[in-house]
Amino acid sequence: MQPSAILETALYVTDLDAAEAFYADVIGLERIAKVLGRHVFFRCGQGVLLLFNAEATRHAPKPDAKLPVPPHGTTGPGHVCFAATPAELDQWKSRLDGMGIAIEADFEWSQGGRSIYVRDPSGNSIEFAEPKIWGL
Known part of the structure; x- marks a missing residue:
């Protein structure tokens, strides 16, 4: 499975x-x-x-909780990557720049595909990338 x-x-x-x-x-x-x-x-x-x-x-x-979800959490910055086409990456870069959000990195991967990175207000690493960076 x-x-x-x-x-x-x-x-x-x-x-x-x-x-x-x-x-x-x-x-x-x-x-x-x-x-x-x-x-x-x-x-x-x-x-x-x-x-x-x-x-x-x-x-x-709590013992009477409707949803007994176990405890979880972490400290320090995390990471998430949003899929984007090459044209969307250019649009994201323009949008983020226009909103005063610093682009931390913008590069092409050796296997193909581009990524751009920014930080959210908590310092998490937010990436926008072409799916082909993972062969998708």
């Missing part, structure tokens, strides 16, 4: 409001769920991007 896709990806943030604004207003993702102070979730294509306040997810659920 082998999974067919990644359904959700989680990033942990230090300022949930700033992260929500970044992913909604800058990246343009659609909010699909939110619990104040704990998390905000976004639709991204066929998957979901989960943004968690790491402090709020490190504790075991």
